[in-house]
Amino acid sequence: MGTFRSIAVALVVLLGALVPAVPALADDGIGPGAYRPYYPGIWQGLYVGLNAGWGWSGDASGVIGGAQVGYNWQSNQFVYGLEGDISAADIGVSAGGAFFDVSASINWLTTVRGRVGVLVQPNLLIYATAGVGVAHWEAHASMLGMPILQTSGNETGFVYGIGVESQWTEKMSWRLEYLGFNEDRIGDFGVLRAGLNFKFGP
Secondary structure: OHHHHHHHHHHHHHHHHHHHHHHHHHHOOOOOOOOOOOOOOOOOEEEEEEEEEEEEEOOEEEEEEEEEEEEEEEEOOEEEEEEEEEEEEEEEEEEEOOOEEEEEEEEEEEEEEEEEEEEEEOOEEEEEEEEEEEEEEEEEEEEOOEEEEEEEEEEEEEEEEEEEEEEOOOOEEEEEEEEEEEOOOOOOEEEEEEEEEEEOOO
């Protein structure tokens, strides 16, 4: 847990340092008559998208991919909103010997999160995110080819992360995002994923 918490704290501190710097950059330190960049409202609205990436937890690792839906509000250079996603996953680990085999995996996960960010350029957003996640896990064990254990469950925990998102057009954006999951039973795990979003409405 310490590693993921340290990463999250460092990223949030970095974002916190960038946020107050943006108005100063916009002002250029010249005064009321200075040029200020224009931030068109291209981020506000409903969007849906797809994502894919890599997840890891201790010795377990594997691919993950799914879809997200969310809504952004924009106030000048600040963007904030809500997002939900669901992903299939194959984050697993296995071990075996001459007489036995054991395996465990995370098979799917879903999150609901808030997002808040700042536009370092009109089409480039740096954001932090936090919320709640649910992960489904399975564990199997067999001896001499005969199953002796098969169990599964859903675990709920805290999710936090940071990302960068860039608008290609007023209707399409891409992103790179890190999420850390704090789950009591299956332990902490992380996800690094890329995504593509499509915005609806004006």
